[in-house]
Amino acid sequence: MVGPLLRYVDADSATVWVQTNQRCQVTVICGDQSVTESTWSVHGRHFALIVLTGLTPGSALPYSLELDGEPTWPPELGESEMIRPQSVIRTLPEGASPGRRTRIAFGSCYRAGDLSPGVSKELGADSLVALSRFMMSIDASEWPDVLCLLGDQVYADNGPESLAEHLTREDDGQLHAVDFGQYAILYEEAWTQPDVQWLLSTVPTCMILDDHDLRDDWNTSSAWRHEAAQNPHWNRIVEGALSSYCVYQHLGNLSPAQLANDVVFNALRSTRDEADRDEFLRRFALDSDRHPEQARWSFERNFGLAHLVMVDTRCSRDLTETERRLLDREEWQWVRGQVLESDAPHILIGTSLPVLMLPGIHQLEGWNEAVCAGRWGPRWARTGERIRRALDLEHWGAFRASFLDMVALARDAARKPHPPQTFTWLSGDVHSSYIGAGKLDELPHSPMAITQLTMSPFRNPLPKAVRQAKKILGARTVATAFRWIAHRAKVDDTGLDWTIPHGPWFRNGVMTLDLTDDRALALIDHAVIAEDGSHRLHRTATVELRA
Numbered sequence: 001m002v003g004p005l006l007r008y009v010d011a012d013s014a015t016v017w018v019q020t021n022q023r024c025q026v027t028v029i030c031g032d033q034s035v036t037e038s039t040w041s042v043h044g045r046h047f048a049l050i051v052l053t054g055l056t057p058g059s060a061l062p063y064s065l066e067l068d069g070e071p072t073w074p075p076e077l078g079e080s081e082m083i084r085p086q087s088v089i090r091t092l093p094e095g096a097s098p099g100r101r102t103r104i105a106f107g108s109c110y111r112a113g114d115l116s117p118g119v120s121k122e123l124g125a126d127s128l129v130a131l132s133r134f135m136m137s138i139d140a141s142e143w144p145d146v147l148c149l150l151g152d153q154v155y156a157d158n159g160p161e162s163l164a165e166h167l168t169r170e171d172d173g174q175l176h177a178v179d180f181g182q183y184a185i186l187y188e189e190a191w192t193q194p195d196v197q198w199l200l201s202t203v204p205t206c207m208i209l210d211d212h213d214l215r216d217d218w219n220t221s222s223a224w225r226h227e228a229a230q231n232p233h234w235n236r237i238v239e240g241a242l243s244s245y246c247v248y249q250h251l252g253n254l255s256p257a258q259l260a261n262d263v264v265f266n267a268l269r270s271t272r273d274e275a276d277r278d279e280f281l282r283r284f285a286l287d288s289d290r291h292p293e294q295a296r297w298s299f300e301r302n303f304g305l306a307h308l309v310m311v312d313t314r315c316s317r318d319l320t321e322t323e324r325r326l327l328d329r330e331e332w333q334w335v336r337g338q339v340l341e342s343d344a345p346h347i348l349i350g351t352s353l354p355v356l357m358l359p360g361i362h363q364l365e366g367w368n369e370a371v372c373a374g375r376w377g378p379r380w381a382r383t384g385e386r387i388r389r390a391l392d393l394e395h396w397g398a399f400r401a402s403f404l405d406m407v408a409l410a411r412d413a414a415r416k417p418h419p420p421q422t423f424t425w426l427s428g429d430v431h432s433s434y435i436g437a438g439k440l441d442e443l444p445h446s447p448m449a450i451t452q453l454t455m456s457p458f459r460n461p462l463p464k465a466v467r468q469a470k471k472i473l474g475a476r477t478v479a480t481a482f483r484w485i486a487h488r489a490k491v492d493d494t495g496l497d498w499t500i501p502h503g504p505w506f507r508n509g510v511m512t513l514d515l516t517d518d519r520a521l522a523l524i525d526h527a528v529i530a531e532d533g534s535h536r537l538h539r540t541a542t543v544e545l546r547a
Contacts, residue, residue, distance in 0.1 A: 007252030011057040030063035057094035106148035108428020109457030112190040125527035132199040150428035151210025151352030154186035183244035210352035214241040242285035307344035354427035356436035356452035360473035363482035365397035370489040428456035434503025455511035
């Protein structure tokens with residue numbers, strides 16, 4: 001069994017996701033409620049997403065799981081296995097609650113692997129294991145209210161050698177997932193480690209995709225799309241990538257009301273024949289890739305004190321070289337509406353790709369995009385494309401139109417009659433952690449704190465040489481030089497200035513945003529391996545977010 005994963009939770013409802021070994025009836029027992037759902041199968045695997053409603057607001061409700069009437073979760077423990085707390089559903093308080101706190105943990109980039117010395121030497125301490133064990137040592141009232149997984153939940157283009165017999169080794173020598181079953185194996189590997197399994201059963205999760213969930217550099221440019229389409233297995237890869245993302249990650253992001261109206265979820269539950277479900281999911285994946293407007297992976301969650309808008313920056317792109325956008329216009333208007341119509345004191349935008357990069361990298365990305373668009377002629381355009389892919393220049397600064405849209409959104413939020421106290425981007429991707437603090441040129445004295453919080457990786461550290469290169473690119477002199485080069489390519493300034501006052505750090509870790517009505521703290525924790533071999537969190541810094 002994979003799971004249970006506690007996914008959506010609000011004041012009076014929750015959803016629980018599970019994968020089983022065979023067709024069965026899944027029952028979730030929570031307090032005086034017992035909800036049973038039949039599994040549905042795709043590509044030989046069986047799933048259920050159970051919806052619970054009518055829960056008591058502001059409560060901690062233990063729950064258990066039965067398959068065909070047999071108790072399955074919590075699992076029976078062997079003699080040497082660790083005893084873990086019972087999984088609970090912690091519903092949100094209803095309405096205003098004086099003194100309330102909201103804790104949002106987040107990060108990205110997780111390579112599954114055991115805790116043996118050999119694997120730990122390669123991948124470092126496992127931050128999710130460390131978070132799980134830290135939670136067991138503190139009172140449940142201090143646990144995160146939600147865990148945001150900001151992309152690269154699996155590495156479909158560089159799988160572990162331990163799964164070699166289940167994956168496809170391609171010409172680059174790496175192990176790749178190329179169909180639903182192979183992507184599924186990666187999720188099963190990542191989510192069945194006992195500490196991680198308990199963590200995901202107890203803390204609700206929000207998930208958004210990044211390239212490695214699908215394929216490295218997914219939708220980096222129109223040239224990349226053209227080359228990828230030459231792969232004879234391309235349609236199969238698209239089908240496997242997006243259909244597995246939908247089943248394993250996306251459906252759990254939706255509220256019960258959204259699930260009730262979701263075409264995909266209802267088709268999977270109501271279609272009687274597995275072959276028909278497979279075909280439906282295959283067509284949906286291909287259509288979503290070819291016509292991004294037909295599927296929205298972005299979503300929002302309201303935590304009372306905080307309104308979180310999770311943004312898909314991979315699949316809704318406009319890759320027209322002269323009109324490149326991380327989000328097409330329709331998707332962006334949806335994001336603007338969610339942010340500007342919210343009256344929450346803390347606005348959070350979850351984006352796998354950071355908005356505020358180290359300044360030198362930001363200037364380099366702006367120059368590169370202009371050159372790739374032909375600003376310095378065809379020869380430089382070809383060279384720029386090679387540089388773009390070699391250096392992974394694909395963040396918000398590499399899509400200048402979208403970056404300027406985001407600056408305008410922050411400015412419009414700051415100009416509201418009652419602006420939010422904080423406007424914060426939560427990001428991952430870059431295999432380093434840091435805090436960026438921004439100021440709008442037009443509103444330098446705005447009381448709204450503009451902050452970039454970046455935490456990556458959960459478990460996948462950078463090589464030492466790459467870490468050193470990033471430190472160099474973060475230097476002020478390098479940023480000044482690249483700004484001069486960008487101006488030579490007619491790349492203007494953006495209307496937003498920022499610094500990186502904290503970081504970058506390059507260790508595996510987890511960051512938590514601790515919110516109250518009038519305060520926002522960023523808690524930066526990095527994972528270490530203690531002398532006894534255990535994986536633990538170490539508090540690196542506590543930073544208050546201020547304008």
